[in-house]
Amino acid sequence: xxxxxxxxxxxxxxxxxxxxxxxxxxxxxxxxxxxxxxxxxxxxxxxxxxxxxxxxxxxxxxxxxxxxxxxxxxxxxxxxxxxxxxxxxxxxxxxxxxxxxxxxxxxxxxxxxxxxxxxxxxxxxxxxxxxxxxxxxxxxxxxxxxxxxxxxxxxxxxxxxxxxxxxxxxxxxxxxxxxx
Numbered sequence: 001x002x003x004x005x006x007x008x009x010x011x012x013x014x015x016x017x018x019x020x021x022x023x024x025x026x027x028x029x030x031x032x033x034x035x036x037x038x039x040x041x042x043x044x045x046x047x048x049x050x051x052x053x054x055x056x057x058x059x060x061x062x063x064x065x066x067x068x069x070x071x072x073x074x075x076x077x078x079x080x081x082x083x084x085x086x087x088x089x090x091x092x093x094x095x096x097x098x099x100x101x102x103x104x105x106x107x108x109x110x111x112x113x114x115x116x117x118x119x120x121x122x123x124x125x126x127x128x129x130x131x132x133x134x135x136x137x138x139x140x141x142x143x144x145x146x147x148x149x150x151x152x153x154x155x156x157x158x159x160x161x162x163x164x165x166x167x168x169x170x171x172x173x174x175x176x177x178x179x180x
Contacts, residue, residue, distance in 0.1 A: 001055065001056065001141070002053060002054070002055035002057070002059065003053070003054050003055070003068045003069065003139060003141050004051065004052070004053050004064045004066075004067045004068050004069070005019075005022070005051065005052040005053070005054075005067060005068065005069045005070075005071065005135070006049060006050075006051050006064075006067040006069070006070045006071070006081055006084055007019050007049060007050050007051075007052065007071045007131075008047070008048070008049035008050075008070075008071065008072050008073065008074075008077035008080070008081050009047075009048060009049075009072065009073030009074050009077050009094070010046070010047065010048065010073070010074050010076075010077075011039055011046045011047070011048040012048075013048070013073050013074070013127060013128065014125070014127060014128030014129075015039075015048045015049060015050060015073065015128065016037050016039065016048060016050055017128055018050075018071075018128040018129075018131055018132055019035050019037065019050035019051075019052045020035060020154075021128075021132055021147065021150060021151050021154060022035075022052050022054070022132065022135065022142060022147070023035040023052060023054075024150045024154065025136070025142045025143075025146045025147035025149075025150040025151070026054045026141070026142050028146045028149070028150055029142060029143050029146045031054055031055060031056055031141070031142070032053075032054070032055045032056070032057060032058055032059050033052065033053065033054045033055075033059070034051075034052065034053045034059050034061075034062035035050060035051075035052055035062070036050060036051045036052075036062040036063055037049075037050045038050060038051075047076060047077065049077065049081070051063060051064065051067070054141045054142065065084070066084050066085065066086045066089075067084055067085060067086060067089060068085075068086055068089045068090070069085075069089060069090050069092065069135070069139065070082070070084055070085045070089070070090075070091050070092070071092045071093075071131060071135070072091070072092070072093050072094065072098065073093075073094040073097065073114065073127065073131075074094065074097050074098070075097060075098050078093060078098045078101060082101075082102075082103070082104065083104055085103070085104060085107045086107075087104075087105075087106040087107065088106055088107070088108075089107055089108070090107065090108045090109075090110060090138075091103045091104075091107050091108070091109050091110070092110045092112065092131070092134070092135075093109070093110070093111050093112070094112060094113075094114045094115075094127070095111040095112060095113045095114075096113045096114055096115035096116065097114075097115075098111075108179075110134075110138075110179050112130070112131070112134065112175055114127040114130060114131070115127075117130050117168075117171050117172075117175070118130065118168070120167075120171060121164055121165075121167045121168035121171055122163075122164045122167065122168075123164055123168075126164060126165065126167075126168035129151060129155070129165050129168035129169050129172070130168045130169070130171050130172040130175070131172060132147060132151060132169060132172060133147075133148075133168065133169035133170060133171065133172025133173040133174075133175075133176070134172035134173070134175050134176045135172075135176075136148075136172075136173070136176075137172065137173040137176035137177065137180075138176035138179060138180065144173060147169070148166070148169050151165060151169060152165060152166060
């Protein structure tokens with residue numbers, strides 16, 4: 001079973017890091033994975049998105065026209081990508097920056113207040129890690145243990161970062177349980 005993801009937001013929200021962590025974790029779990037980044041030249045503050053595919057089998061191409069899961073962290077990304085979710089897919093929005101989100105017909109909508117959850121985790125910079133935990137727990141194609149281990153290894157060696165990112169990941173997992 002192949003799952004396709006489109007992850008989008010402002011540069012600086014950790015979209016590219018989220019995509020990379022998903023692929024690293026999928027590879028650790030012996031799955032095939034692709035990552036295709038796209039971002040403006042301005043980087044921080046500009047638009048940023050990437051596509052990720054994860055499969056137990058070989059993947060033919062990294063790009064797609066529609067996706068099983070679309071994650072949007074800001075309003076411009078929501079406006080641009082909300083209609084790229086496959087029927088019976090899931091649209092996940094950052095409700096702290098996207099008010100009154102609506103999903104296309106036959107698409108499940110999940111609204112996550114990343115600002116509040118990031119405060120609870122201890123840093124405004126943890127939204128992407130919260131989303132990693134949520135995606136692993138909600139979708140299930142990346143084992144949570146592998147994702148958390150890879151994330152902790154890649155996201156810094158300082159003790160305070162390890163504790164903060166671990167908490168952020170666990171908050172995402174907790175959020176996913178509300179939508180299971």
